[in-house]
Amino acid sequence: MDQATKDALLDRFRSYLEGLGDDAEEPAHLDGETADLHSVFVEIAALRNEARAQSRLTKEAFDQFRGVFDTLRANGAALERELGEAKAREKEQSRALLRSLLLDIVDIRDRLAAAVESPPSAAPRSRRLPPPTPDAEDQMHRLGEKRAKTPGKLSAWLRRWLPPETEEDDPWREGLAMTLRRLDQVLAARRVLPIALVGKPFQPALARAVSVVEDETAADGVVTVVLRMGFTFEEEVLRPAEVTVAKRPPIAGRSDQGEYR
Amino acid sequence: MSEEIVGIDLGTTNSEIAIYRNGRPEVLADRNGRVILPSVVGIDESGELLVGEEARNQYALYPERTVRSIKRLMGADKTVRLADKDYKPQEISAIILKRLKEIAEAKLGRALRKAVITVPAFFSDAQRQATREAGEIAGFEVARIINEPTAAALVYEAAQHQRKRILVYDLGGGTFDVSVVRVEEGVVEVISSHGNNHLGGDDFDHKIVEHILEHLKLKQALDVSGDARAMARIQRAAEAAKKQLSDEPYARIEEEYIAESEGKPAHLALELSRLDYEEMISHFVEETLSAIHAALESASMTSSQIDEILLVGGATRTPMIRRRLHEVFGIEARGEVDPDLCVAMGASIQGAAIAGEEVSAVLVDVTPYSFGTSALSELNGELYPYCYVPIIKRNTPIPVRKSDAFQTVRDNQECVEIHIYQGEHEDALENIEIGEFRVEGLSKAPAGNLILIDLSLDRDGILHVSAKEKATGLERTITIDKATSRLEKDALDSARERINALFGEETPAPGEDAAIEGEAEGLIARARALLDTATAEDRDELVDLIESIGEAQATGDAAAAAEAIDRLTDLLFYLES
Numbered sequence: 001m002d003q004a005t006k007d008a009l010l011d012r013f014r015s016y017l018e019g020l021g022d023d024a025e026e027p028a029h030l031d032g033e034t035a036d037l038h039s040v041f042v043e044i045a046a047l048r049n050e051a052r053a054q055s056r057l058t059k060e061a062f063d064q065f066r067g068v069f070d071t072l073r074a075n076g077a078a079l080e081r082e083l084g085e086a087k088a089r090e091k092e093q094s095r096a097l098l099r100s101l102l103l104d105i106v107d108i109r110d111r112l113a114a115a116v117e118s119p120p121s122a123a124p125r126s127r128r129l130p131p132p133t134p135d136a137e138d139q140m141h142r143l144g145e146k147r148a149k150t151p152g153k154l155s156a157w158l159r160r161w162l163p164p165e166t167e168e169d170d171p172w173r174e175g176l177a178m179t180l181r182r183l184d185q186v187l188a189a190r191r192v193l194p195i196a197l198v199g200k201p202f203q204p205a206l207a208r209a210v211s212v213v214e215d216e217t218a219a220d221g222v223v224t225v226v227l228r229m230g231f232t233f234e235e236e237v238l239r240p241a242e243v244t245v246a247k248r249p250p251i252a253g254r255s256d257q258g259e260y261r
Numbered sequence: 262m263s264e265e266i267v268g269i270d271l272g273t274t275n276s277e278i279a280i281y282r283n284g285r286p287e288v289l290a291d292r293n294g295r296v297i298l299p300s301v302v303g304i305d306e307s308g309e310l311l312v313g314e315e316a317r318n319q320y321a322l323y324p325e326r327t328v329r330s331i332k333r334l335m336g337a338d339k340t341v342r343l344a345d346k347d348y349k350p351q352e353i354s355a356i357i358l359k360r361l362k363e364i365a366e367a368k369l370g371r372a373l374r375k376a377v378i379t380v381p382a383f384f385s386d387a388q389r390q391a392t393r394e395a396g397e398i399a400g401f402e403v404a405r406i407i408n409e410p411t412a413a414a415l416v417y418e419a420a421q422h423q424r425k426r427i428l429v430y431d432l433g434g435g436t437f438d439v440s441v442v443r444v445e446e447g448v449v450e451v452i453s454s455h456g457n458n459h460l461g462g463d464d465f466d467h468k469i470v471e472h473i474l475e476h477l478k479l480k481q482a483l484d485v486s487g488d489a490r491a492m493a494r495i496q497r498a499a500e501a502a503k504k505q506l507s508d509e510p511y512a513r514i515e516e517e518y519i520a521e522s523e524g525k526p527a528h529l530a531l532e533l534s535r536l537d538y539e540e541m542i543s544h545f546v547e548e549t550l551s552a553i554h555a556a557l558e559s560a561s562m563t564s565s566q567i568d569e570i571l572l573v574g575g576a577t578r579t580p581m582i583r584r585r586l587h588e589v590f591g592i593e594a595r596g597e598v599d600p601d602l603c604v605a606m607g608a609s610i611q612g613a614a615i616a617g618e619e620v621s622a623v624l625v626d627v628t629p630y631s632f633g634t635s636a637l638s639e640l641n642g643e644l645y646p647y648c649y650v651p652i653i654k655r656n657t658p659i660p661v662r663k664s665d666a667f668q669t670v671r672d673n674q675e676c677v678e679i680h681i682y683q684g685e686h687e688d689a690l691e692n693i694e695i696g697e698f699r700v701e702g703l704s705k706a707p708a709g710n711l712i713l714i715d716l717s718l719d720r721d722g723i724l725h726v727s728a729k730e731k732a733t734g735l736e737r738t739i740t741i742d743k744a745t746s747r748l749e750k751d752a753l754d755s756a757r758e759r760i761n762a763l764f765g766e767e768t769p770a771p772g773e774d775a776a777i778e779g780e781a782e783g784l785i786a787r788a789r790a791l792l793d794t795a796t797a798e799d800r801d802e803l804v805d806l807i808e809s810i811g812e813a814q815a816t817g818d819a820a821a822a823a824e825a826i827d828r829l830t831d832l833l834f835y836l837e838s
Contacts, residue, residue: 092290092294095294096294099294111516111517111518114517114518114519115517115518115526117518118518118521118526119521119524119525119526201306202306202319202322204303204305204311204315204316204318204319205315205318207318208317208318208321209318209319209320209321209322210321210489210493211321211489212321212322221306221322227489227490227493228490228493236292236293237293240314240318242490242493244489245322247322
């Protein structure tokens, strides 16, 4: 570009600037400001939409999170419930197994107790039988009489042929009684306890009345004999007892009974 | 969720309550774990109400304050006297129902409102109405009154799509009922019913008690009939022996120190064989068979028209009953669901169905095959050394233990060879041999020396087998792994070889049959995989088809094999889709 052209252009620019004047500057300034506000408003509107969209998304996200948390909580509760049920089932099963085992053990205890209560045996198995002479019984009788007259003076050899007089004299029975006591201790340590009933009023929750006896000396409805001992296990009835109960003779003429067959 | 409806078996002697949940019926227990409530009501000395075992406990002492067997009076215009007050039969039944409701609510931890209650098929409208009233007095809304045989049928077949005629044989502690039931298009209809109100398992116990008392009199000159303690022990021992004889050929009845004799302790020790026991109870069993014939006659049917027999009631565990039913009907009776509880279970299935739940029959872990041994016996009228004697029968719930007695054939026989088979064919060689062993060193005894064979199958399919010389206790045992899933190629091959050898044929070399064999093996493997999940009926069909294929291949019958393979393919398509 040559100098003349440059000058011409500068002149035109100068005259243009001079032509604008002071007043003209204001609108130009205002126009610029209007344009900025518009864009600001547009921007704000866009921002508002954006914020709205974002908040919607956030809300959705929160809703989803809430859903997830609810599901997790529900799952947790369901799991907890199932776990609780499974634990209860397991406890029930193991208790049922234990009950059945304890019932077997108390049944063996019954048999041991029957052995201890049985009459003394004349000749325990490990002792030798008396010589098989025809007068063996007479001999035994005489020995028994002799013992009655001179207690403690019989020789050990003679005592071997005689039936024991007391539990202490019968080491077999004594041993069985010791085993029975040990078994009772073992059961008690596991909170399996016998139910004491003799002399007390009959309680159907603890015992089964197997027979009834007309007993003038005992009060009506009182247990007189325990035929089979009952047991509790941790405060629950493991096995009800079987008992004989005293009852006053029925009033004559009364026959109403609860069973209809 | 729709409201839960419980099922109640309101029985003459015992009652139970069940609910259908998690896809199966569950009988609900009280806090002591007891699922059976004796149907007895009483008032104790202080005026407190007693229900169940406690009421039963006081019966001998206070019969005037205790009521039992009230079911026999339902619908009658009578009252019963209980502690100086009169009650209608439905009021007494309501007390039992209310206690069952309390047990169930305590167990489930929520209130229950609706119930299905069962009644015997022969109950009249008045008796049914009385039962409904009892339910309402107890605070239930009675959703439905259903027949006991219907409930039993629902346990075995909840869907009831197939048309079937079912005989329900119900032998409880003190009552016997037999019903002919028709099932069609989801409707269960009782066609005829017959029974005896005073016949049951208790009579079987009494027979054993009499036998024991007789034994004590004869052998030990003891009469303990007046000794309450001894009698209670004998009663218990008799009941235990009865149960033992359901699974074993002999039961030892031993009660030490049972009484005194001449100042010395006396023990009870005797052995009762199943044969002797069956002789004692045979007239009871025959009586039930007469009732069956009467029921069939009322239904205008013959035994061959019955498709299925269902066993209900604890006394049906007696093997003689199953055997006699098999002899009369030619089909195996089904009793795999606990026969004491299946009526309550069926009622709960009906309750769930009314509530709109999808219900299914009760699935029990059962053995899909029979297991047994071979013995010298008659087959088709001729003596044959490989007659199959099943000891654990197909569809028996597992775990299970059963034993049977066998005899030696020759004098001074020192050794026996035991073969164990899986299958159903009466010729043992047609079944799959899964184990064998020898017991040597038997005592020198005349022919007829007893050998007890005991089979015990657990849930993992492991079969424990023992053979014992009864006289000396000499015993040999073996363990067979995966007994329930055996049907392997080598077993099939060896079976085929044995059969071919009998016919004097040579085993054909594998050729073009190999492809068919491969296909069959694949199908069998897929079928086996479905055995645990299939319904009882599908399972039976699967097992039958597997066996048919095995048999057809063993005998070289290509047409039969192809047909069985086709049928199995169809069934698998249906079951797997």
